[in-house]
Amino acid sequence: MSRTVEQKRALWAWLFLALPLVYFILVRFYPTLDAFSISLTEWNIVGEKTYVGLDNFIALYNDPVFWIVLGNTFEYLALGVPISLFLSFMVAYYLDQIRFGHGFLRACYFMPFLTTAVAMAWVWRWFYQPVPIGIINMTLGQLGILQLDFLRSTTQALPAVLVPAIWAGLGFQIVIFMAGIRAIPQTYYEAAKIDGAGPWQILKEITLPQLRPTITFLVVMSSIGFLRIFDQVYNMTQEGEGGPLNATRPLVLYIYKAAFDDFEMGMAAAQTVVLFTILMIITVIQLRLLRK
Amino acid sequence: MRLICVLIIGLFISTSAFAVEIEYWQYSYKTRLDAMDKLIAQFEVENPDIKVVHTNFPYAQYRTKVAASVAAGEGPDVVQLYYGWLGDYLSANLLQPLSYTEFPHQTIEDDFFAMVANMKVGDDYYALPTAVRSLGLFWNKKIFREAGLDPNKPPQTLDELVSLAKKLTKRDRAGNIVSVGLTMGPINQDHNWWREVLVRQFGGTPYNQNTTKVTYDDEAGLKAFEYYADFVTKHNASVVDFMDKGEIAFKAGRAAMHIDGSFVLSTFARARRLEWGVTELPTHNGIKANFSSYWVNGITSKASGEKKAAAEKFLKFITQADAMQLWLDEVGELPARKAVAGKEANFNHPEFGAFIRGLEYAHTTNFYSEAAQRKTVVDMLDRIVLLDMDVKQSLNIAAKEDQQIIDKAIKE
Numbered sequence: 001m002s003r004t005v006e007q008k009r010a011l012w013a014w015l016f017l018a019l020p021l022v023y024f025i026l027v028r029f030y031p032t033l034d035a036f037s038i039s040l041t042e043w044n045i046v047g048e049k050t051y052v053g054l055d056n057f058i059a060l061y062n063d064p065v066f067w068i069v070l071g072n073t074f075e076y077l078a079l080g081v082p083i084s085l086f087l088s089f090m091v092a093y094y095l096d097q098i099r100f101g102h103g104f105l106r107a108c109y110f111m112p113f114l115t116t117a118v119a120m121a122w123v124w125r126w127f128y129q130p131v132p133i134g135i136i137n138m139t140l141g142q143l144g145i146l147q148l149d150f151l152r153s154t155t156q157a158l159p160a161v162l163v164p165a166i167w168a169g170l171g172f173q174i175v176i177f178m179a180g181i182r183a184i185p186q187t188y189y190e191a192a193k194i195d196g197a198g199p200w201q202i203l204k205e206i207t208l209p210q211l212r213p214t215i216t217f218l219v220v221m222s223s224i225g226f227l228r229i230f231d232q233v234y235n236m237t238q239e240g241e242g243g244p245l246n247a248t249r250p251l252v253l254y255i256y257k258a259a260f261d262d263f264e265m266g267m268a269a270a271q272t273v274v275l276f277t278i279l280m281i282i283t284v285i286q287l288r289l290l291r292k
Numbered sequence: 293m294r295l296i297c298v299l300i301i302g303l304f305i306s307t308s309a310f311a312v313e314i315e316y317w318q319y320s321y322k323t324r325l326d327a328m329d330k331l332i333a334q335f336e337v338e339n340p341d342i343k344v345v346h347t348n349f350p351y352a353q354y355r356t357k358v359a360a361s362v363a364a365g366e367g368p369d370v371v372q373l374y375y376g377w378l379g380d381y382l383s384a385n386l387l388q389p390l391s392y393t394e395f396p397h398q399t400i401e402d403d404f405f406a407m408v409a410n411m412k413v414g415d416d417y418y419a420l421p422t423a424v425r426s427l428g429l430f431w432n433k434k435i436f437r438e439a440g441l442d443p444n445k446p447p448q449t450l451d452e453l454v455s456l457a458k459k460l461t462k463r464d465r466a467g468n469i470v471s472v473g474l475t476m477g478p479i480n481q482d483h484n485w486w487r488e489v490l491v492r493q494f495g496g497t498p499y500n501q502n503t504t505k506v507t508y509d510d511e512a513g514l515k516a517f518e519y520y521a522d523f524v525t526k527h528n529a530s531v532v533d534f535m536d537k538g539e540i541a542f543k544a545g546r547a548a549m550h551i552d553g554s555f556v557l558s559t560f561a562r563a564r565r566l567e568w569g570v571t572e573l574p575t576h577n578g579i580k581a582n583f584s585s586y587w588v589n590g591i592t593s594k595a596s597g598e599k600k601a602a603a604e605k606f607l608k609f610i611t612q613a614d615a616m617q618l619w620l621d622e623v624g625e626l627p628a629r630k631a632v633a634g635k636e637a638n639f640n641h642p643e644f645g646a647f648i649r650g651l652e653y654a655h656t657t658n659f660y661s662e663a664a665q666r667k668t669v670v671d672m673l674d675r676i677v678l679l680d681m682d683v684k685q686s687l688n689i690a691a692k693e694d695q696q697i698i699d700k701a702i703k704e
Contacts, residue, residue: 045359047384125536132470132546133535141466152532154678238479238533241667244674260356261663263380 032276039269049266056270065246066254066271072242073227073251075158076165077282080226084166085218088173093207095174096181106174113171117164121235124164125151128236151236154247161248165232169225173218180214181207216290220283227279228252251275311341312602314595317368318346318587319354323558327622328610335609342602362386362592369595369603373419375410375586376659382413383704387590389416394604403629407584407656419590420611423625425553426584426650427481427489429453429574430560433567435460435471435548446549446569450493450519450576453549457529460548473529475538475550476673481583482520482538483669485551485573488583488655490516493576503658504702509691518683521676532677542568553585554647557624561643570646584654586628620644626651660701668693 003011039056041049060066095105112120128150131137137147150160188206197205208215230252234240242249251271259268316332318324325348332344347368349357355377361367363384373381381387400408400417411419433443439460447453457473464470476482487498487508496512499505508516523530535541542550543563551573560568573582589610595603609615616627620638626648627633633648641648659665672690675681 044380044384045356047363129536130531130534131464131468137468141464141468144466146466147468152678154674238670239663241479241670243670244678245671257663262661263355263359 035269035272035276038265039273041266041269043265044263045265052266056267057274059267060270060274065249068246069242069249069251069254072158072247072249073229073278076162076229076250077223077226079159080162080166080229081219081222084169084173084222085215087166088170088218089177091170092174092177092181093203096178106178109174110171112168115168117168117231118235120164120168121232124160124232125236128160152244154245157237157244157247161229161232161236164236165226165229168232169222173222176214176218177211180211184210212290216287219290220286223282223286224279227275227282230256312598313343313345314369314599314602314606315345315347315367316370316372316606317358318348318372319351320348321351323623327619330618330622331610331615335606338609339602339605342605344606359384359386362594365594367594368592369599370589370606371592372587372589374662375419375421375588375656376662378411378413378418378588379660379701381590382418385593387418388593388595388600389418390420390591390607391604394608395420403631405584405628405630405633405651405654407586407654408628410656410658411588419588420607421586421588421628422610422615423619423623424584424586424628424651425555425625426582426647426654427485427551427553427573428570428646428650429572430542430550430552430556430568430570432542432545432548433569434545439548443567444569446571447574450490450574453574454519454523454527454529457523457549458527461529469528469531469534471546471548472531472534472541473527473548474523475534475541475547476520476523476530476532477538478670478673479533479666480538481552483666484583484585484657486516486520486669488657489573489581490520490576492581492655493579494519495577495579498657503660504698506691506695506698509687513691514684514687517672517687521673521683524673524677532673554624554626554644557643570643572646572650580653582650582654584651584656586656660698664697665694668697 038049040051040053042052042055043049091109095102095109098105126133127135129137130147130149130152131141134147134150136150140147149156151157184207188210189202192202192206229250233242233248233250233253234256237243237248240253242253252275255268255271255275258264258271316328318328325346328346332346335344336342358367358371358373362371363386371386378387395417397412397417400420404420405424407424408421411417411421429446431446436443436445441456441459447456453474459473460471461469461473462471478486491498491508491513494512494516496508496510496516498508498513500507507513524532535544535546538547538550539552539556539559541547542552543560543566545566557570560566572580589607591600591603591607611628613627613629613632616629616632619625620627620632624644626644627638632638633651639645639648657665668690671693672686675686675689676683
């Protein structure tokens with residue numbers, strides 16, 4: 001039986017897709033599903049798993065630190081998403097209007113996205129130090145302003161950790177926003193100008209509504225990003241504990257600690273299930289709201 | 293052609309000469325790896341029928357790797373572990389008891405420092421150390437001299453420590469501390485200094501005899517922690533985690549005094565333009581105390597038959613006196629055998645001496661979860677410094693959290 005060209009092509013396509021598919025099933029999907037069953041057990045990574053029903057979830061519910069951690073996670077989300085989107089839109093909007101140095105500026109904004117989070121976190125960790133080594137506090141001192149505690153404060157630490165996280169993601173968001181802005185047909189703007197619309201009106205009536213798919217994409221992506229924040233906290237706090245007094249500890253770090261410090265795999269899996277549920281609910285809500 | 297023949301024969305001889313191959317695992321730390329390579333080379337000369345494969349992993353992955361591989365019947369025959377992990381390793385069945393005949397209990401108890409008793413569970417010893425560590429007080433001679441003090445007179449008592457720390461703190465015009473009198477790092481070694489040294493010096497004990505109950509939430513514990521927290525809150529002679537880590541501040545010449553373990557000796561020795569000395573921890577009311585921790589070597593449950601015999605030989609070799617002297621010279625970690633530590637050259641050594649002398653009155657903590665229990669002390673200080681909480685209230689919270697960790701571990 002001879003195959004048609006299309007059949008042969010499809011066969012080859014499947015052949016090439018098979019390898020990543022096997023990878024995804026083995027390394028992604030299977031462990032994801034497995035996490036649900038592990039979350040109902042007590043398991044120290046070696047030895048036998050013991051089934052404990054919903055005990056892990058009940059213990060989580062009664063764990064005061066878990067609620068602090070959950071609160072922190074939402075604080076990262078609630079601060080990170082609007083601030084990063086606002087900043088990246090502003091930059092993209094104005095960057096789009098200039099020609100001179102455009103490429104260079106764009107590269108500057110994109111650079112942090114390519115830099116490893118660990119290296120960046122450590123640089124910022126040193127920025128935030130008190131005198132005599134922290135550059136921010138040294139500058140403040142020279143201006144005669146009292147130094148700030150930053151990472152050694154229960155209230156300032158979380159925003160301080162968030163800043164490099166926002167900065168790192170900015171480049172990606174700017175590029176996506178610019179692509180979105182460029183894709184809006186020029187005819188709309190020309191028509192608006194003829195009708196005598198001002199820049200504010202153009203922004204509100206044309207640019208923003210036209211960017212809806214872009215904004216939806218970025219909101220969903222950055223929400224997932226901020227809910228999964230880890231690298232910055234792990235590298236900017238003492239011994240990666242998410243301190244002081246759990247002030248910066250996000251859920252992912254809590255999962256990591258449960259799994260690889262305490263070897264409580266069941267508990268870690270339960271927390272993972274909680275994170276998964278939160279991510280899914282938030283993403284679904286966002287997609288619903290923004291698609292309309 | 294002849295060369296190839298020689299090579300083939302050589303290859304044949306070299307592979308067949310080793311009757312047994314055993315694996316030794318430790319975590320990656322340059323000086324330790326080099327020292328162990330030397331020991332293995334010596335061992336293989338003495339025992340040409342045994343080959344030791346030396347494997348190492350970064351500290352962060354070490355525990356997980358050992359646990360996963362031994363459980364799967366792979367991995368090391370002789371393994372290095374932190375003394376505080378023994379409980380975990382035993383409950384996961386990773387280790388086998390040391391045989392009575394090869395490692396007689398009487399000899400262990402006579403020759404090693406007393407803290408090795410922690411390696412005995414039930415009637416069996418499970419592991420032995422090559423080296424132990426203790427705490428010492430480092431001081432910066434230059435800062436002492438600049439303040440008009442005798443650079444060769446470090447503090448002897450806790451009271452002197454306070455008065456010196458106050459005198460040696462440097463501030464800028466705005467009042468910000470730019471060089472601390474004493475470093476404060478509860479997350480580094482200070483939590484051990486508080487738990488096993490200060491609490492005892494103020495007349496208390498950190499835990500009861502078999503470490504099932506927290507006993508530092510009393511008057512002694514309160515005074516001890518007050519003493520510690522006062523360096524920041526009252527004397528204004530320190531900043532918590534100054535320059536990120538006390539070790540860094542001291543190395544940079546920005547700390548007059550610093551308490552740390554013997555393992556930082558090599559770091560400070562390499563620092564140029566740093567004039568420093570190290571002495572025994574300050575006493576209080578005539579009470580001396582110190583904290584000791586150590587890494588031990590045990591035989592894993594997978595070793596059996598001739599591999600087990602080879603593993604026993606190897607373990608004996610790396611815990612004998614000569615190995616300990618080599619370890620001291622190469623790594624700077626202290627000998628676990630009293631005879632080696634007590635040698636004149638070691639006992640009065642200008643750098644190791646202070647730590648070795650500290651071993652005689654050192655205590656070890658029977659940790660259930662080192663990281664979690666350490667965090668209770670870190671948080672205890674943070675509540676006082678950052679939230680202005682009363683010391684007593686903060687101590688009670690810490691004791692309660694610590695007790696929960698212990699209860700949970702015992703239940704399992």
